[in-house]
Amino acid sequence: MIKHTRIPALLLFVALFFAACKDQDGPLPQPDPTLYERLGGVDAIALVVDKFLANVVADDAINARFAATVADPFRTQLLRNNLIDQICAGTGGPCQYKGKTMLEAHTGMNITDAEFNALVGDLVAALDFYNVPQQEQDELLAILGPMKSDIVGQ
Template sequence: MNETTTIQKLSLYERLGKREGITSLVDDIVEAHMNNPVVKPRFEPYRNQADNLKLIKAHTVDFFCAGTGGLEQYTGRDMLAAHKGMNISEEEFIAVLDDILQVLDQHGIDADSRKDVLAIAYSLKDNIIRV
């Protein structure tokens, strides 16, 4: 069995490094958002809201874990409720996806896993953009 076959048999949760790996990814993704000029105005204010930022990251980790095959349960709002009234543009959505893919690449996540994450994230588009 070659390495590609072994990777394909693992869940996306396992390929992302389980909860520990996903937590590290989320930390870096949020930091990337805070430095991305397109979405920085939405994320930068959280730098001064430590408790709120910690809660947002925890919900995001649980969301990623539950959505990729982990046993964690996500108890936050659904994507439509979480983004309602934010009037997020297509440009902002794409910028967030770009940040996610860049961080996955920086963490050495394989191409198939990056594609899987992108497919999941893109499937949420209609619940995020201009709702």
């Protein structure tokens, strides 16, 4: 009886031994990191967003559009969190954008091409400030770019 119970135990040991050897052949292929991970997660995105907002407030081509937001700390927080969530969610992070759609948020504002371009310029300046590589910048702008039609001229 004892001999019979030893055989499966021996087989299990051999199986585990070979399984362990297989692991040593090399690590399992990891999935490519998402843009969110390459950007550095929510803390890094928050730093870029803060720099972007500071750029916008100092930019007199568009800062009048944000007068009410700057004057009200609650609205500042709402805009900041929405921007972080939008970038985080769009780049594959664990966030959910909870704000209005771009069309809802910008209807009636008559935002011009020049204002939109100034805003993008302020974002690129923030990304450059933190030395975000060109590939990540391009990927991020490709995610945000299609929103232009819902923002400009509405």
